[in-house]
Amino acid sequence: MSKEFTIVVLAKQVPDTRNVGKDAMTPEGTVNRAALPAIFNPEDMNALEQALRIKDKYPASKVYILTMGPFRAAEVIREGLYRGTDGGILLTDRRFAGADTLATSYAISQACRKLKPHIIVAGRQAIDGDTAQVGPQVAEKLGWPQITYAEEIQEITEDKITVLRRLERGIEVVTSTLPCLVTVHATAAPCRPRNAKNVMKYKYARTANEEKDPANEGKYLISTEEKPYLQITEWTVDDVGGDENSYGFAGSPTKVKKVQNIVFKAKESKVFTSSEADIDELIGELLANHEIG
């Protein structure tokens, strides 16, 4: 019996912080995006591979990349198409701008309500913010179960997913009902290379806004009327609906107080459980160290 799954991969275009030079930060302490090439967030690549493996096994499945950002972030969707995805959606709107993880996960969860996937996969965290919050928050907002730190999606049936998790002190195999959100760890299989035929097929894929950009004039040799699959979908706040005030700046309670260089001194790690007492202790410690305030 052939199974069909709809899989949404959450991907983010990030500045490549792995090769940071002297000019990586502006004097104001923000990231100097001009000095850092924009790349596909590495762990999102691992997530994409897991999604494509489900499609390899069940070819009738559909894989879509969902990303939010300025229109140049459509590059992430093209990278997906080059590797075998069926399409992608770019959430792009001034009203999305300035979002912290809360507002971002709200926007993404709204889009996912519309896409109705069986599975959402995302990288564990992005290399620019390193928060690891967006995936879990999306699951919370959708009321879905979540499996974090996944190394491999081992099995998938109509209503269940089995995942191997990479933890600090070993591995764990867990099963969840579907729908489910999975965040994927860097130790998972690396993503497959771009496929030559897909690259040739989709190299002129673009969003409507990219097409309007004067910098791209003459770049797209083939029109989207002739080949409609070259059109990448853009969604705005109006397309995903929901509460206007939960998007962008308005929906972002996070305020950056200060940016400073830190040197890790601690040699030992400390384990907190999810008990109320431990959480109180952790918050107390962070407050005392002025890590949060």
Added chain:
Amino acid sequence: MANFYKDNADLKFQFSNSLMERIVELKEDGYKDYGKYDYAPKDLKDALDSYDKVMEIIGEIAGDIIAANAEQVDIDGPVCKDGRVTYAAGTQKNQEALINAGVYGIALPRKYDGLNFSMVPYVMAAELVSRADAGYGNIWGLQDCAETIYEFASEEIKNEFLPRINKGASCSMDLTEPDAGSDLQAVALKATYDQEKGSWFLNGVKRFITNGDADIKLVLARSEEDTSDARGLSYFVYDKNWGGVTVRRIENKLGIHGSPTCELVFRNAPAKLVGERRLGLIRYVMSLMNGARLGVGAQSVGISEAAYREALKYANEREQFKKKIIEFPAVYEMLGVMKAKLQASRATLYETARCVDVYKALNALVTPDRKLTPDERKEAKLYSKYADMLTPILKMTASEFCNQNAYDAIQIHGGSGYMKEYPVERLYRDARITTIYEGTSQLQTVAAIRYVTNGSYLEMIKGFEAQELKVSEEVEAAYPGATEKLQAAKAKLVALTAQYEEAVGMVVDKEEEYIDFQARKLCEMAAFIIESYLLLLDSQKSALFVDSTEIFTNKTESWNTERYHYIKNSNPQVLLSTFKNVKKDLEIIYKD
């Protein structure tokens, strides 16, 4: 995060060559595949952009995956067990990456799931892969066999085998036997036709077969009883799934460890005839061999590039006498010459590939309802001749240069280079085979000497000479004084051409044995002049090649002058008998 295509501007430059327009036009034949295949190009710009983008994919796989696996593959090598070969783990990963990237079958037409690319990007891919791991370069390069099937086999065989290439079916060409190496006319593996079963069966032994446990094999075998020469040999295709071939052992080689070299036993192995009987060696193998030689050219350039980069990096990092060693003239002189040899080999490689492209693409246009026009026939003949002229000098010089560069790369590393810790020792071992297989340098001379004696090389050189030197504005802007340098180089080449003519004149009317004796020197003289001119042509369009043109032309002057004097000082009668004297030493060796 390395990309072997993007970190090397010499490569993209190849796509700007003026002949590319003609090549793509012929390959795409009016862009008739556009609309039929979603990955077919719309026009020239689209096609060249696709070449560029696919090279980026291969460059990334070469840089990030194949190069990273090369050291371990060299240590592990393939394993032979129960008559079957298993690749080293790293080789399997390389294979998986290139198969997933969909780049196998790069030169095959789209109807066989290929990319329909011309030889230039195909050869470039071979260069990229070989720079990362020369041994793996062989496994990649053997898809050449698909070209032979495409050119000569029946439609039925094409449909059966060719679509499998893109999915990653590996190939081998099974020619050599214990008693048939350079002399393939001596091939004895027997092919017999079984009337009852309606099939050919192969029996015998093959040796030194690269990738011998491949999925698809092309086998040269004796189909005609009571024959002993080339005219009794036919060409067969064999599918591993049919059974009947086992690997007796794999060779323990000096280098290219990733590439399994097999001894094979054929026991009633079923096979299908490719093309016509009796034409196996005479036509099909000869055609395959030229492709394979171009492949070794690409492999040699890849190794040269790797050796040059390792040497350059080390010279910049190593300090002695409180200075980086690259600051010492003795070291940077070596690096300059290495780069000149590398760029001259590359210029020759792609010029040869373009010539092959034009005539092959023209021939591919021919169908029952489409004949070539007289002009097209002339064009095909001309480029076919150029390809035949350039292939042996490419194979000979690029392989010798890559050995010299690997040697110098170790020298620049000093004692460290002799240790296993640095990749140069592997490059040195890998390089060594390139002057040997697919026809030794000595056999390339046999193929090339006719163009010395019949004046074809001279004619080609005179053609270069007749072209007016026109240095582009971009080159002058990027490299002030380039024009003067290139004019001086050209003047030197004109003088060296006269010297070459004189040397040929001293030999050409002598007995055959004497011509063979001096052949290598004469072929090299012609080759070095031609390669200097190819660099000179590229230098007029890009400043990337100006320095190497100057250095290579100067080296040509000294190499050719040495050869000229050697020939001039040779007395045919005395010389041949002098060299025959080595035979006397045999009496000493075999005294007991």
